[in-house]
Amino acid sequence: MDIIDLRSDTITRPTPAMRKAMAEAEVGDDVFKEDPTVNRLEEIAARRVGKPAALLVGSGTMGNLVSQLTHCGRGDETILGDQSHVFFYEQGGASALGGIHPRTLPNDMDGTIALERIEAAVRPDDIHFPRSRLVILENTHNRCSGTPLTPAYMAAVDRLVKRHGLKLHIDGARIFNAAVALGVDVAQLAAPADSLTFCLSKGLAAPVGSVVCGSESFIARARRVRKSVGGGMRQAGIIAAAGIVALTEMVDRLAEDHANAKALASGLAEIPGVRIDPDAIATNIVYFRVVKKGLDAPTMVAQLGAQGVRVLPTARDQMRAVLNYHVTADDVQRALAVFSRVMKQ
Numbered sequence: 001m002d003i004i005d006l007r008s009d010t011i012t013r014p015t016p017a018m019r020k021a022m023a024e025a026e027v028g029d030d031v032f033k034e035d036p037t038v039n040r041l042e043e044i045a046a047r048r049v050g051k052p053a054a055l056l057v058g059s060g061t062m063g064n065l066v067s068q069l070t071h072c073g074r075g076d077e078t079i080l081g082d083q084s085h086v087f088f089y090e091q092g093g094a095s096a097l098g099g100i101h102p103r104t105l106p107n108d109m110d111g112t113i114a115l116e117r118i119e120a121a122v123r124p125d126d127i128h129f130p131r132s133r134l135v136i137l138e139n140t141h142n143r144c145s146g147t148p149l150t151p152a153y154m155a156a157v158d159r160l161v162k163r164h165g166l167k168l169h170i171d172g173a174r175i176f177n178a179a180v181a182l183g184v185d186v187a188q189l190a191a192p193a194d195s196l197t198f199c200l201s202k203g204l205a206a207p208v209g210s211v212v213c214g215s216e217s218f219i220a221r222a223r224r225v226r227k228s229v230g231g232g233m234r235q236a237g238i239i240a241a242a243g244i245v246a247l248t249e250m251v252d253r254l255a256e257d258h259a260n261a262k263a264l265a266s267g268l269a270e271i272p273g274v275r276i277d278p279d280a281i282a283t284n285i286v287y288f289r290v291v292k293k294g295l296d297a298p299t300m301v302a303q304l305g306a307q308g309v310r311v312l313p314t315a316r317d318q319m320r321a322v323l324n325y326h327v328t329a330d331d332v333q334r335a336l337a338v339f340s341r342v343m344k345q
Contacts, residue, residue: 004331004338006264006321007312009174009257009284012205013326017249018242027237030056031227037237041244045211048247049175049196050187053219055212056240057231060085060173063197063210064136065093065229067169070222071134071195074099079121079166080136081107083143086171097229101130109280111141112153115160122164135161138171139189140178146261146285146322148178151188158192167194173210177203177283180254194218203254203284204246205325209239250325257284257323260332264321267336273343284323287314292343300342309338 005011014022028034038056046054057063064086068078078094080087082104086094094100105117123129137157139149154170161168170193172178179186190196195214200206212222226232233239265278265286273292290300297313304311312320323332
């Protein structure tokens, strides 16, 4: 059976060009800054997002953790959305390892946090309170249907953050998806950030790795933090080689994933027992609900899987599908046929 895997864009396997680049990569000891392929990836990544410097890390979670530990000391406070990946899916690492306190605010449906909520959450200088240090935004926003945050919103948050003397970190795991969907240069979305993390291993299809970007002084401090959490890799050029291919060959094709996601959402909207707003789908992430009496999401996921379509349950009545490099327009139509059969059972 041919499997159509829609669980995540993390399931992508390296392209032939990536495998070739990995096999031929020139390597050295990256902890000593002697891996030429890592150095080249970091230079390309920094230039691409408009920052002075960059740092290769093992994952997006590590990138967000390293960034928080670099910006904040023990007892300092971050301000972030209650649906954010950092808060929801990263095991409270900043609190557990750094003593950093999260102040969560409601995310709106479009992934934003209302500016007035952010402003009201900034702590006054009072010995009873933790110190507000860092605002964290997510672009695109995973749990808010992969919605991209616009340059105008990012700039507004930037003005607010600067007014209060805070720093801004962007969890940009899928920021290239945001740039493609909005038709803007990724550097425009990254410009307000004091630090930015983006993933090579999601829609860009590299097998592993993320990149932290920021000022030269920030990255120098982050490099020390990366070492302390076990992220000092050695001949990491083998990984970085795939990341270079990801950045040079895989960005523009993200538009295909977005088109396939829209087609999937539109098809699901026509199936009785499924609830979805296709107009809410802007990138490659599709959330939808099962509303058929007597059927819940885990059961539906199992039935879909038995017929070769894999999706991820995210609640008792909700599922997620993520379009990726290995799913074609024809696969979307095949998947919709399976959805239709399951809902008729």
